[in-house]
Amino acid sequence: MPESDLDLLLRAARAAAEVATTFIGGDLDVREKEGDQGPVTAADIAVNEVLEDTLRTARPAYGWLSEESPHDPLRLTSPSTFIIDPIDGTRSFIDGSDTWAHSLAIAEAGEITAAVVYLPMRDKLYAAEKGGGAELNGSAIRTTSRAEIAGAQFLATKPNIDPKHWPEGVPPFHRSHRPSLAYRMCLVADGSFDGMLTFRDAWEWDIAAGTLIVAEAGGRATDRAGQEMRFNLPSALQNGVVAGGPAMWDSTMAALGHGPSV
Known part of the structure; x- marks a missing residue:
């Protein structure tokens, strides 16, 4: 049975975590991006590489939009496009915090159809597929029903x-x-x-x-x-x-x- 888009994102997120965690406590080679775009580390680049290899090998026809990749104009004419942040919360990663995440999504005709957010240091794996509900570590999740903004x-x-x-x-x-x-x-x-x-x-x-x-x-x-x-x-x-x-x-x-x- 062919691997679904969501299963592909889940596999890629786990591969990203394996790479990212090897950099913890090591030399991150931190640099500042041009245009006040924040820091980038060797971990960001390495994770981006493994994600691009994993995802684009499986779906070569999909476009590619990543924080850590040069702009690829072909994404604008692709029927589906990966939208990727290899490490969301790079400053947290640099500081040794556990609140950074891998953020992976697929857009089709402007809509997000599959999504994964993985926080490996907190063992939190969020996933959703259009029309299929959302989960945290395999269990269904729901937003609150509160309406009153005061005290929210x-x-x-x-x-x-x-x-x-x-x-x-x-x-x-x-x-x-x-x-x-x-x-x-x-x-x-x-x-x-x-x-x-x-x-x-x-x-x-x-x-x-x-x-x-x-x-x-x-x-x-x-x-x-x-x-x-x-x-x-x-x-x-x-x-x-x-x-x-x-x-x-x-x-x-x-x-x-x-x-x-x-």
Whole structure:
């Protein structure tokens, strides 16, 4: 029986973890990317190589979009495209934290159809397939059903609670943070948090997998204006992210001045 796209992503994520963990405690050869794009390490490059080899060998017709690869214009005309962040949370990896993740997704005609986010140091493997639900380590997950934003548990960085973003005042939610954007989305998907948001432009490789995982867990993940996201764009950028259970997403959109539903 042919290997499904999701099974392929799962196999690749495990291979990525085997490579990444060999760098822990060693020389990471940390460098800063051009254009204030953050650090990159030897681990990022090595993981990217094993992912590209594993995935493109299995699906040579698929396009390729990765944080650590040169732009490949062929992805824009490919029917399906891999969208990959070899190590989401590179700074955490450098610091010896356990909150970095491998984020892998497949986009077909602008929609994410399969997704995996793997945190090997926390033994957390999130997976989703379009129409097939979302899982954490093989068990089904769901977003919370909470609607009241006051007192809700949110993942957001401090700049996102600037009053300029909230026309009727910043809601009194409880704010926490995790470095990996993909992990933040998964923590909403598994019900650990009620919602997450970031108003900065977001690279597709940071959010593609999380978007499907949230949706298949019963939630919503859109851009900051409440618009459904299409992936594999020429810019590879999205207009921020707001994610939560359906009721919390509605409440968040209302607080942002976009009405109860968009």
